[in-house]
Amino acid sequence: MVRAVVGDELQFQFTEDRLFKPNVSAAQIGLVIGKLSPALDRAFVFDLITTPPNDAAQPPCSLLETPAKDDKRRGSKGKSQSQIDSSSLDIDCDWVAEHARQVSRMLLGGMSVVGIYIWASESAFKNSSLKIWQTVNQVAEAAPVFDIDVEERLIIHISYSPRRWTCRNCLLGSRFNSTSVRPCDFKMGKVLASLQTFKCMYNFELRLPIFSETASQGNTLKDVLHNGISQHAMELKGARAIIDGHLELEEQTRSSNGVHEVELLLPFVKDMTTEACSGKEIVGAVVFSGSICSFSYLSPKESFSQAIEDIKGDIIMSLRSRLDIICDEADADMGSTVEGDTAASRETFSDKSLPQAVLHLLRKPCGLIFPRRVLIPWLADSFICDYLQPSETFEVLKDHFRELMSIETPADTSKILELEAESCFKITKSFWVATTSSLLSSKPVDQSRPRSDSKADSKQPVKPTTSYASTAIVVLLLALLIGLYFGVLRSQ
Structure with a gap:
């Protein structure tokens, strides 16, 4: 209390x-x-x-x-x-x-x-x-x-x-x-x-399963990403941290100037997607990867372990905020979304409405760029942040900060930090490509898959199993003939 x-x-x-x-x-x-x-x-x-x-x-x-x-x-x-x-x-x-x-x-x-x-x-x-x-x-x-x-x-x-x-x-x-x-x-x-400042550049790659139409789990991109971020939050709790090149201790506290550099070390965990692919309800996967620039601020008398917990929380909250932003745009774009299960309707999802797309209905590779985080000077030496879409510039920040935070953005844009790349948040593989890749290479081909997948598979090199069998028969015949030849020579 x-x-x-x-x-x-x-x-x-x-x-x-x-x-x-x-x-x-x-x-x-x-x-x-x-x-x-x-x-x-x-x-x-x-x-x-x-x-x-x-x-x-x-x-x-x-x-x-x-x-x-x-x-x-x-x-x-x-x-x-x-x-x-x-x-x-x-x-x-x-x-x-x-x-x-x-x-x-x-x-x-x-x-x-x-x-x-x-x-x-x-x-x-x-x-x-x-x-x-x-x-x-x-x-x-x-x-x-x-x-x-x-x-x-x-x-x-x-x-x-x-x-x-x-x-x-x-x-x-x-x-x-x-x-x-x-x-x-x-x-x-x-x-x-x-306040003491802690900074972390966190790289991640999440492989998230896509469930079939009969699965009970949510099948929209929004559902898959939301569940994946929640799962990653649990994994992130067990991460250890290296602060300024030294392994973090539980109750370590020290006061020093400057920014403390933090590196998170995730524990070894099972690949959620690979494990899920053993079930019959998996039809593909989304690869969600990127790099997050995270900051945390430690109050006096708090231990370094609290700063690490704040870094972890900032990473997860940042991912959820970006997902909320693209979902808000998707909700506004729902009026132009075509419903139905026809081949035409599967191609109607725009970049804005893609978070609402039912993934197992799509048949082509797709990608979605998440908003990037920019940092704006605030009080003392601290920063606050905002998120920009790929097509947006710093100009859109002015009204936002004036209205929400009652502050003006700096006239000198060089003071605004943009440490994340524009393309860092993408779905880098379509679920159909991921399904036919090494993730499911150990599984037999499902004959009920759509024809579009069969065409894609036909482009892959086919192992010459017929030629191997023919070669084996020829070698066997040669061996028999040689054996008969030497048998005749001995009998003479």
Whole structure:
């Protein structure tokens, strides 16, 4: 359980200066970016990000005033005080959760959406306890913290009447009660300046099986990649790490400047696809390979093992984020997708709609390039990221970062790091080619396969088994004749 929260004093001062300016709205909501550390019973807050207006240009949080019934019998001063005391917050929970979902894709290892902040009066905050708790739960569901079993998030309240900062620990759950929100210790410190940076270039190659039409597993490319990434996450848990050329120790901690170089060593595991090919429901395979540039940030007093866990989580979350991006585009492109099992419909899937394609229906090689990660300077010496499609340039980043993170991208594009190759995420083999390759070379040919496969197979060189048999017969006949010749000579 989080017992103490430490916020970056410089960023909090910037936030306070912004909020206490004239003409600022009476209510505001945003996200808390930081890190939960169960091992230390602490949370570290890096920054507060304002949630932008929704698609209808309405603010996600506004003040509702409910006049009391006896206002007519009060004076003007009493009426004003009554309205203030009965005010509450109207929060667009869905929009705040969507903001959290998109921002979480832009955070690197060791950084997460750990809660929300509220800018409101003390009375409005107290009168909206249930609504605020519901918002925190939706944010936690939309932006989960990878592989950390912590059922709590933070609520930071910035009050202007009276003027003060408070922090509360919000317990997630299905029911709200008096113990769902608890106060916790809150102080300022130099959080960002004390972060240590870890960098890892991770290369991978996943061979994922394609199941037949009768298999119970999902058969779309989206299903296959999603299952493959989840399987790889389990394998990645057992990986050891080399940090700056030295094998990582369990509780190793040391403070040093610069970026720590990390190399992950995966344990030897069985090839999932080769093992699955022994079954009758496998009709092919997808080869999913690439290279990921991963970063993680370690808070003070945390061990190096935590930085490695953050690197692993960043790799998996990055893969899932890229898959979500291409699937979102596929959903938008579904209107142009032709349904059916005809030969024509098998060729109608565009690059955008390919994630929704049923794989065992396709009959030609295909490939899909995943979005590449680019790194943008953020606070102190830290970075955040975004993803670009092959045809996109840095220009598309400007509006995205301005809207979601309330920052401007650097005018000098040389400060934006692009360490991943554009073509690094591809399905490099079609499942039909993979099926007829060495993966299934030990299996007998299935006579029920489509004719298109038979044609493909006919192009492969055929072993001259007939000529071998003829040669053997000739040699046998020669041996018999020689034997008869020497038999006749002896008899003479």
